[in-house]
Amino acid sequence: MGEHEPLGVSRETFEELRDEFTERRYDGLEYRHLSDGRRGLERGTVLIADTAVQGFPKVPRTLVIDPGVPDRFDGPIAVEEKLNGYNARIARVEGRTLAFTRSGIVCPYTTWLADGLGIEGFFEHNPEYALCGEVIGPENPYTAHDYPGVDSIAFRAFDVRDRETGEPLPVRERRDLCEEYGIPQTPLLGIHEPRETVRELPAIVEALDEEGREGVVMKSLDGAGQLKYTTSAAHRGDLAFAFSLPFDYGRDFVFRRLIREAFQSVEFEDSASTREERARALGEAILLSMTDAVETVESGGTVGERHTVRGDSGVLESLFEHLRDQGLTIEIEEDRREDGERVVTFLKRTQSTNDKIRTYLDGTIVRE
Amino acid sequence: MGEHEPLGVSRETFEELRDEFTERRYDGLEYRHLSDGRRGLERGTVLIADTAVQGFPKVPRTLVIDPGVPDRFDGPIAVEEKLNGYNARIARVEGRTLAFTRSGIVCPYTTWLADGLGIEGFFEHNPEYALCGEVIGPENPYTAHDYPGVDSIAFRAFDVRDRETGEPLPVRERRDLCEEYGIPQTPLLGIHEPRETVRELPAIVEALDEEGREGVVMKSLDGAGQLKYTTSAAHRGDLAFAFSLPFDYGRDFVFRRLIREAFQSVEFEDSASTREERARALGEAILLSMTDAVETVESGGTVGERHTVRGDSGVLESLFEHLRDQGLTIEIEEDRREDGERVVTFLKRTQSTNDKIRTYLDGTIVRE
Numbered sequence: 001m002g003e004h005e006p007l008g009v010s011r012e013t014f015e016e017l018r019d020e021f022t023e024r025r026y027d028g029l030e031y032r033h034l035s036d037g038r039r040g041l042e043r044g045t046v047l048i049a050d051t052a053v054q055g056f057p058k059v060p061r062t063l064v065i066d067p068g069v070p071d072r073f074d075g076p077i078a079v080e081e082k083l084n085g086y087n088a089r090i091a092r093v094e095g096r097t098l099a100f101t102r103s104g105i106v107c108p109y110t111t112w113l114a115d116g117l118g119i120e121g122f123f124e125h126n127p128e129y130a131l132c133g134e135v136i137g138p139e140n141p142y143t144a145h146d147y148p149g150v151d152s153i154a155f156r157a158f159d160v161r162d163r164e165t166g167e168p169l170p171v172r173e174r175r176d177l178c179e180e181y182g183i184p185q186t187p188l189l190g191i192h193e194p195r196e197t198v199r200e201l202p203a204i205v206e207a208l209d210e211e212g213r214e215g216v217v218m219k220s221l222d223g224a225g226q227l228k229y230t231t232s233a234a235h236r237g238d239l240a241f242a243f244s245l246p247f248d249y250g251r252d253f254v255f256r257r258l259i260r261e262a263f264q265s266v267e268f269e270d271s272a273s274t275r276e277e278r279a280r281a282l283g284e285a286i287l288l289s290m291t292d293a294v295e296t297v298e299s300g301g302t303v304g305e306r307h308t309v310r311g312d313s314g315v316l317e318s319l320f321e322h323l324r325d326q327g328l329t330i331e332i333e334e335d336r337r338e339d340g341e342r343v344v345t346f347l348k349r350t351q352s353t354n355d356k357i358r359t360y361l362d363g364t365i366v367r368e
Numbered sequence: 369m370g371e372h373e374p375l376g377v378s379r380e381t382f383e384e385l386r387d388e389f390t391e392r393r394y395d396g397l398e399y400r401h402l403s404d405g406r407r408g409l410e411r412g413t414v415l416i417a418d419t420a421v422q423g424f425p426k427v428p429r430t431l432v433i434d435p436g437v438p439d440r441f442d443g444p445i446a447v448e449e450k451l452n453g454y455n456a457r458i459a460r461v462e463g464r465t466l467a468f469t470r471s472g473i474v475c476p477y478t479t480w481l482a483d484g485l486g487i488e489g490f491f492e493h494n495p496e497y498a499l500c501g502e503v504i505g506p507e508n509p510y511t512a513h514d515y516p517g518v519d520s521i522a523f524r525a526f527d528v529r530d531r532e533t534g535e536p537l538p539v540r541e542r543r544d545l546c547e548e549y550g551i552p553q554t555p556l557l558g559i560h561e562p563r564e565t566v567r568e569l570p571a572i573v574e575a576l577d578e579e580g581r582e583g584v585v586m587k588s589l590d591g592a593g594q595l596k597y598t599t600s601a602a603h604r605g606d607l608a609f610a611f612s613l614p615f616d617y618g619r620d621f622v623f624r625r626l627i628r629e630a631f632q633s634v635e636f637e638d639s640a641s642t643r644e645e646r647a648r649a650l651g652e653a654i655l656l657s658m659t660d661a662v663e664t665v666e667s668g669g670t671v672g673e674r675h676t677v678r679g680d681s682g683v684l685e686s687l688f689e690h691l692r693d694q695g696l697t698i699e700i701e702e703d704r705r706e707d708g709e710r711v712v713t714f715l716k717r718t719q720s721t722n723d724k725i726r727t728y729l730d731g732t733i734v735r736e
Contacts, residue, residue, distance in 0.1 A: 060733040068731035227733070246627060251619035256736055259614060262658035263728060266666065275659065276652065283651020284644065290630035291643060298634065360631060363436035365428040365595070368624055 006052035006164050013039050021047065026106040027318075029094065033104030042166065044089075044104035051093045053130055054166030055104060056159070059217060059226045063263040065201050069218065070194040072227050077197045077218045078171040079204065081187040082228055083156055084145040084214040084237070085136035090114045090155075091163045092123035101142075105326075108318035109141055112311060117155055122181040129169075131178075132159035134186065139310045139343075141319060145237075146212075152310050158186045158217065168223030189216065201229070202268055209233045232278060235261050236285040243289035245303060247357070248350040258282075297357040302331070305348040313342040323348070374420035374532050381407050389415065394474035395686075397462065401472030410534065412457075412472035419461045421498055422534030423472060424527070427585060427594045431631040433569050437586065438562035440595050445565045445586045446539040447572065449555040450596055451524055452513040452582040452605070453504035458482045458523075459531045460491035469510075473694075476686035477509055480679060485523055490549040497537075500527035502554065507678045507711075509687055513605075514580075520678050526554045526585065536591030557584065569597070570636055577601045600646060603629050604653040611657035613671060615725070616718040626650075665725040670699070673716040681710040691716070 004014030017039055021032035029048065034055065037043040042055030062068025069077070087102045088110050097119070099110035113135065122131065135142075137150040147154075160174045161167060169177065171191075178185045189204055197218065208215060208231050215230030235257040242249035242257075261282060265275055293303045309316055323330050334345040360366070372382030385407055389400035397416065402423065405411040410423030430436025437445070455470045456478050465487070467478035481503065490499065503510075505518040515522075528542045529535060537545065539559075546553050557572055565586065576583060576599050583598030603625040610617035610625075629650060633643055661671045677684055691698050702713040728734070 058735060060735050062731060062733060063728040064731055066731070068733070071731040072733065243626070246623075246630070251623050252736075254623070255614075255619050256734075258611070258654060258658070259728075261655060262611075262614070262662050265655065265659050266662045270659075275656065279651035279655040280648040281651065282655055283647035283649065286626060286654075287629060287633065287647040287650055288643065290626070291633050291638075294630050294634045360431040360627075363430060363432055363434070363439040365430055365436070365440065366624075367426060367428050368620075 003047070006047070006050060007041060007045065008052075008165055009040065017041065024105065026098070026108070026111075029096070029098075029106075031106065033100075035103050044100065044102050046100055046104045048093045048098075051091075051163070053089060053091045053093070053100060053104075053163045054161065056087055056089055056102065056132055056161075057166065057226070059228045061228050061230075063260060064267050065229060066198045066267070068229075069197050069201065069227065073194045073197075073218070073220055073225055076191050076193055076221055078191045078221060079189045079197065079201070079216050079218050080158060080171075081189060081208065081213065082215040082217045082230065083134040083136050083147070083158075083186055084143060084234065085134040085140060085156075086142040088114075088133060088135050088155070089163075090117075090119070090131040090133075091129075092127055097123065105322075107141075108315055108322050109309060109311070110135055112315040113153060113155060117183065119181060119183060122177075122183065126160075126177075128162055128164070130161050130163035131157055131183065132161060133157040139308050141307050141309050141323070144307055145214075155184060156186045157183050159223070170222050171219050172221065174223065186217075191221070205229065205231055206268075212237075230260065232261060232264060232281070235264075236281055239282065240285040240289045243286050244293050245305070245350045245353045246290055246293065247352040247355075293353060294357055294361070297354060298361055302347065302349060303353050303357070304331070304350045306333070306345065307348070308343065308345045310338070310341050310343045316342055316344055320344075320346070371415070374415070374418060375409060375413070375422075376420075376533055377408065385409065392473065394466070394476070394479075397464070397466075397474075399474065401468075403471050412468065412470050414468055414472045416461045416466075419459075419531070421457060421459045421461070421468060421472075421531045422529065424455055424457055424470065424500055424529075425534065425594070427596045429596045429598075431628060432635050433597060434566045434635070436597075437565050437569065437595065441562045441565075441586070441588055441593055444559050444561055444589055446559045446589060447557040447565065447569070447584050447586050448526060448539075449557060449576065449581065450583040450585045450598065451502040451504050451515070451526075451554055452511060452602065453502040453508060453524075454510040456482070456501060456503050456523070457531075458485075458487070458499040458501075459497075460495055465491065473690075476683055476690050477677060477679070478503055480683040481521060481523060485551065487549060487551060490545075490551065494528075494545075496530055496532070498529050498531035499525055499551065500529060501525040507676050509675050509677050509691070512675055513582075523552060524554045525551050527591070538590050539587050540589065542591065554585075559589070573597065573599055574636075580605075598628065600629060600632060600649070603632075604649055607650065608653040608657045611654050612661050613673070613718045613721045614658055614661065615720040615723075661721060662725055662729070665722060666729055670715065670717060671721050671725070672699070672718045674701070674713065675716070676711065676713045678706070678709050678711045684710055684712055688712075688714070 004011045023032050031048040034045045042057050044055030046053040089100045097114050098106050099114040101107050134156050137153040138144050138146050139152040157178045160169045212233045214234040218227045238257050242254050296303050329349040331347045336343050372379045391400050399416040402413045410425050412423030414421040457468045465482050466474050467482040469475050502524050505521040506512050506514050507520040525546045528537045580601045582602040586595045606625050610622050664671050697717040699715045
């Protein structure tokens with residue numbers, strides 16, 4: 001079989017793309033992945049021997065519910081909660097259950113989590129599917145966020161797709177299938193016609209916002225159309241995170257979130273006091289995160305992304321090796337055993353922020 | 369005389385730079401200017417016939433008073449107020465008094481203002497000098513800001529330099545010279561040793577901040593060393609301006625001002641409530657400016673930089689022609705006569721912000 005076949009692209013296209021794939025190895029298994037989307041293949045597309053796993057498509061966003069939502073859908077819309085964690089695709093390849101991150105890298109920690117989900121039956125009957133979802137919870141090596149009832153880390157399915165073509169199952173079929181196999185899912189918040197969604201969404205978003213949740217993903221019932229919209233809490237959370245490491249996060253990352261707040265404030269017709277409250281919370285997310293970082297460096301500390309993970313000791317070692325392989329500097333801050341599991345708190349050291357803050361505190365002149 | 373001589377660079381360097389100069393014409397006079405600093409020549413350097421006028425050097429900034437200030441000076445420091453307007457150099461060339469903006473363009477409005485300063489005597493005795501200063505006040509075609517006692521527009525000298533070499537006069541000599549010729553100057557806030565400046569500066573900056581003023585420029589007494597430090601009010605003002613036209617102002621412009629606030633809050637040891645107040649004001653500067661812009665476009669209006677200018681009708685026509693020559697779209701919003709002068713309010717239309725806000729309000733999807 002030609003290497004191009006599982007990807008559904010021509011031999012010629014594949015030859016042009018061949019050099020764009022990065023070769024990696026996971027636990028004795030060789031694979032290749034595409035770090036950026038190209039020529040109709042999604043970012044994160046993986047090749048292992050004769051099997052391809054398509055990357056998860058980027059979900060477009062609207063800054064206004066009306067007319068952003070009705071413009072994009074011409075039939076009923078399933079509104080599901082967008083969870084704040086990291087995107088993982090789980091597939092059964094070469095007899096092994098593997099979990100891939102967004103960019104198509106096999107993550108040992110997520111793979112270990114997937115192994116514990118009890119989804120052998122799912123893949124036995126549906127070997128051609130990729131189970132796509134969000135990995136959430138506070139003990140999370142990438143994006144930690146608290147959710148009620150999630151003490152450590154958990155998987156929530158939001159899609160089932162043909163692993164090679166990337167074709168999604170219809171929403172109801174996917175939800176039924178996950179339920180059948182006991183796979184936890186993202187909450188379904190309703191299925192409405194587009195105009196009804198426009199009416200319902202502000203209250204849904206405000207309720208999610210009050211609980212510090214991220215937002216919604218809207219889908220056409222065939223699963224093909226996707227659109228996201230997020231809460232003020234999500235924007236603020238992202239800003240607080242970015243400004244806790246101000247010299248490591250992109251200016252565009254910050255700018256986009258500020259813009260979202262402005263459009264939401266106008267569309268939600270914030271009262272003067274609500275708008276002032278939104279502004280105050282926004283200012284605090286920005287300034288207090290930065291002053292914390294400056295004070296940490298000033299007092300001799302190190303800033304970075306702090307994470308806690310829990311699990312089998314060997315898996316955690318593989319995770320740290322995996323993160324270091326990607327060029328990250330990992331500092332283990334705490335390493336203990338709890339209830340027979342290893343629990344490690346570590347820091348991903350973000351060099352630019354530590355260096356720049358130190359430099360400016362030392363009185364280095366800014367020429368701008 | 370070789371063209372390179374007035375610039376103080378070698379013939380070879382000048383030949384390499386020749387193509388970097390832009391040719392322009394002002395009222396029958398041909399001149400060339402350098403839009404970016406290169407090879408030891410400052411941005412804004414001008415050549416008119418055999419005369420050169422050096423650009424005004426960029427003033428470096430420190431994010432922390434201590435040790436930023438003492439590190440840069442080894443003797444007494446003159447602290448002068450940094451005014452919020454636009455930088456102008458006035459020189460007497462080919463028998464005419466001309467005013468150049470930062471980038472070295474002759475501005476007809478500023479030249480008219482300079483003509484009214486009564487500085488013929490100054491140039492008669494000091495033809496080789498360039499008089500450098502800030503043009504301030506509310507009726508200002510570039511950077512409008514209110515100052516007590518300035519109803520329309522005014523000039524405040526902050527430097528006198530050899531126009532060709534750019535060599536500055538010592539601070540006291542410059543201030544005496546300006547006083548002698550009745551030229552209004554930026555306020556001198558004190559002359560202190562470096563350690564004393566470190567002690568005095570926070571109170572000076574806080575007092576300026578309370579009056580909504582911009583900050584200070586510190587100079588070594590020989591005029592050569594320069595360093596600036598700005599108030600929270602200035603940072604907020606810049607942010608409010610940038611976010612009133614969010615898609616036309618650079619992400620870096622915004623980011624730098626946010627960073628300044630964080631370092632100042634830490635160095636000034638803001639109490640928890642002062643820091644919260646700073647955060648709230650910052651958030652309002654950002655969000656309320658953006659929501660205003662979104663609402664203006666939503667209700668069919670146009671956003672842009674709005675300015676009012678007052679003066680001789682022909683001069684104002686020259687100013688508008690001058691601005692249009694630079695690629696700006698000028699919309700005259702109000703044009704009236706008052707006390708024998710023409711008073712025009714105009715909008716510099718900023719296309720990106722108008723277009724992008726309209727696009728997003730129309731529900732255009734964001735792929736990011």
